[in-house]
Amino acid sequence: MTKSAFIAIVGCPNVGKSSLLNAFVGKKVAIVSDKPHTTRTRIMGVVTRGETQLVFLDTPGVLKPHSRLGDFMAKSIEEAMSGVDAALLVVEPTPKIRVPEEDLLGKLKAADLPTVLAINKIDAVEEKTDLLACLAAWKDRHGFDDLYPVSAHTGDGLDGLLDKLAAYAFESPHFFPSDATSDQPESVLAGELVREQMLRLLRQEVPHGVAVMVEPINERENQNGQTVLDVEATILCERENHKGIIIGKKGAMLKQISTNARLQMESLFGAKVNLKCWVKVKEDWRDRQSILNQLGYRI
Template sequence: MLSAMIAVVGRPNVGKSSLVNALVGQKVSIVSHKPQTTRHQIQGVVHDPRGQLVFVDTPGIHGDGKRELNRMMNEAAYSAFEGVDVVLFVVDANRWTDEDQQVLSRLKGLQTPVGLVMNKIDRMDDKARLLPTLQRLQALHDFAFIVPVSALRRVQLDALENELFSRAVEGPAFYPEDMVVGHDQRFALAELIREKVVRNLHQEMPYATAVGIERWEVEGRLDRVHAVIWVEREGQKGIVIGDKGQQLRKIGEAARREWERTTDRKLFLQLWCKVKENWSDDLRALGQFGLRPGGD
C-alpha cells in the first residue's frame, strides 16, 4: 500500500483549507475569507485504491508577529515541514506577495520535495496569463512539480493527486479506512462554532476569538454541549451576543444545523460568550485553549 504525509503551507487566504477539503471530499478545515482562520495543524485523509494521502493543513504564514498568537501560528506552520513526504506550497495564481516570498525562503533549504500548487486559476480573467505566470513561478525554485488548480471548481485535483501518489512510499496506512479527519469531535465542533463566529460577524470582529468546549454529554443520538466563545474585550462580547442575544443564537443555530447534517446526530448546543483580556498575547491562555504545544 502506498501512503504519504503531505504538509500544505502558504500565506493566508490562498485557499489551503479549501484545497484540503476538496481533496478529502468533505469539510476538514474551517473556511472563511478572513486571513488566519486556520490556527492548528489539521489532518485530512484521502482513501484511494492506490493507498492513502494524509494532508496536514497549516495556519497561514504571515509577517505580522507582534502577538503570541501570530508567532504560535507561524511556528505551527513551520513545524509541519518536519517528518512529511511532500510539502505543498499553495499560492494564489493571481497574486504574488512579500508573504509568499517569505514562505518560499523557508522552503529553500528543505530536503523534502516541494510541489507548487497555483490555486484559483478559475479567477483569471485572461487565461493567456496562466502560462507566463507558471513560467515566472517555476524560475523561483526547483519545485518537484507545479500543478495549476481551482479548489473551488475542483479543476486539476486528479492531476495533483497523481503527482502526490507518484511520491508516496510503500507502508502501512496512517489511519483506518473509515476515518477522514485526524482530530476528535470536541475539536471539530469548537472549530465549527468559531467558523460561524467569523462568518456571521465579518468585519465587525477581529479574528482573535477562541472557542472552548466546557461540557459534552451523550444521550443516545443526542449530544448536549456547553461551549464558550472567548473574546478579549467587553465591547467584543456585546458584538458576539448581539441585541437581546440574537447574534449568539444565530451563531449557535448555524453550527447546530451543520453539525447535525454532517454527523447525523442531534445537537443541543448551549453557547456563552466570556471575556479574557488579551488572551491572544498570553501564553498560558493559548495553552488553555489548545492553541500551542502543551496546551490542554
C-alpha cells in the first residue's frame, strides 16, 4: 500500500531551508548561498523510502515584497502552504523569534497545519546551554507537533526528523516516479546552478538583479561515445555596469562562473556538459511581467 505526504518548508531567508531539502533528497535540487533571498520559486524535492513518498516544497524566505518578483516570491510561499499535509518551520539556533516568524506562525495557525520545528545549524552552536535556551523559547509557541535540533551540514538529527515527517503520509498513489528527485526540468536546474555561482562570486546587488534563461538542453554523443549535454544560458542583468562586472576583466569572471557551474551540472546530471553563457542587459526585468512569465516566475 503506497503512501505520500506533501510538506512545505518555510522560514526566514538564509536559515537553511534549501540546504535541508538537499540533505533530505541526497542531491542538490535547490541552490544554496550565504546571501538571503537565494530561492525565488517553489521547488519540489522528492524522497521515496519504500512505500512512502515525501514531496517537499522549498519556498523563498519570507520577506516584504519590493517588486513584482517579490510579489511572486511571497505568493509562492502562500501557495505552498495551502494544500500540503504538514509544514516544517526552519529557524536559526537562537532564542530570538523574529517578526516574519511571528507572522508565519499566525498563518500556520490560521491554516490549521500540523507543524514541526527544525532548529537548524546546531553544528555552529558552541554552548549547549544556548541550544537549550533556544528550545525553551520555541517550545511553548504555536503547539508544534515536535521540535528537532538538526544540522543540514552534518546530517545530525535528520533521520529522526524524516521519520517524524513520514508519519504524515497517508494512503495514496505516489505523485512522482520512485527515482525522481525534483519537479524542476534539467534546464531550470542548470539555470539555477549558474545563478548560484553568481550569488557566490559577485557582490550582493549584482546577483540579486540577475536571472538566467536556459534553452532546451540538447543531448548528444561525442566521438568517444560519451553523453554530452549542450547547455546555452543567457544571463539577464539590470545595468550595463553589472554586465561589465559579470563578464569581468578579459572575461575572467564569466569564465569562472561558467566553469564552476559546468562542474556542478556534470555532477548533478552525471554527464559531460558543454556550457555556453551570454550576458544581456534588460532593465527592470524584475518588474516586467512578460519577462517574469518567460522565466517561469508566475503562479
